[in-house]
Amino acid sequence: MKLYYIPTTRAVRPRWLLEEMAIPYEMVRVTMAMTKEPEYKQLHPHGKVPVLVDGEATIFESAAICAYLADKYLDKGFAPAPDSPHRAYYYQWLFYATATLEAPVEHFMFNILPNLPEKLLPGFIRSETSKQESYQWFQRVSEPVKEALHGKHFLVGNSLTAADVVVGGILLWAKKLGMMQPDDSLTEYIDNLMQRPAFNRADENYYAQVPVHSE
Known part of the structure; x- marks a missing residue:
């Protein structure tokens, strides 16, 4: 099993899950030059x-990879059983993460890091939402996550699942980018995730400074 990986990207999420599951894997560190090669385009x-x-199987998309791994190694407990009532909520948060929660974080990121080598998003779309608008957008879409976590440590059931890895990975980006207030109720959830040894093995560059772009 090989994971193609660049630090501080979405690739941290499946690496984190692999570390949590203690599944042997080979990590292939990718450079930006490698991603332009025709051979790599065969993979993504x-x-x-x-x-x-x-x-x-050759799979891309971080949430899809996490869902695949959690189901393949169902005995590891990172996905509810198919007949569990928790399974529906597990799907809900996996899809909510990438379809709804991540978008304002990505827009905010492009405002403070405008030179990111994003291959698909046109420049005019990157800048059409201001940093403040992205922040307000994030506050709205993070409310359901706060409600789901009220009085709980994890989103689904009483244990960490791939949904926490994907949702948590997005929230960790938000925290690093300065979108989280110190009194935000999600701070405890994020701090608990950051204390996990598997997370620290997977995201060794989390504490690297984010260069702030002045407008």
Whole structure:
């Protein structure tokens, strides 16, 4: 099993899950130059990370990789059983994370890091939402997550699942970018995730400074 990886990207999420599950894997560190090569485009059509190669399966999209791993190793407990009532909420948060929660964080990121080598998003779309608008957007879409976590440590059931890895990975980006207030009720959730040894093994560059772009 190979994971194609660049630090501080979405590739941290499946690496984090692999570390939590204690599954042997080979990490292939990718450079931006590698992503432009035709051979790499055979793995990911847009030359991005992560990519997981597991036997005959070659998968991209971080949430899809996490869902695949959690189901393949269901006995590890990172996904509810298919017949569990928790399964519906697990799906809900996996999809909410990438379809709704991540968008304002990405827009905010492009405002303070405008030179990111994003391959798909046109420049005019990057800048059409201001930093303040992105922040307000994030505050709105993070409210359901806060409500779901009220009095709980994890989103689904009483244990960490792949949904926490994906949602948590997005919130960790938000925290690093300065979108989280110290009194935000999500801070405890994020801090608990950051204390996990598997997270620290997976995201060794989390504490690297974010260069702030002055407008």
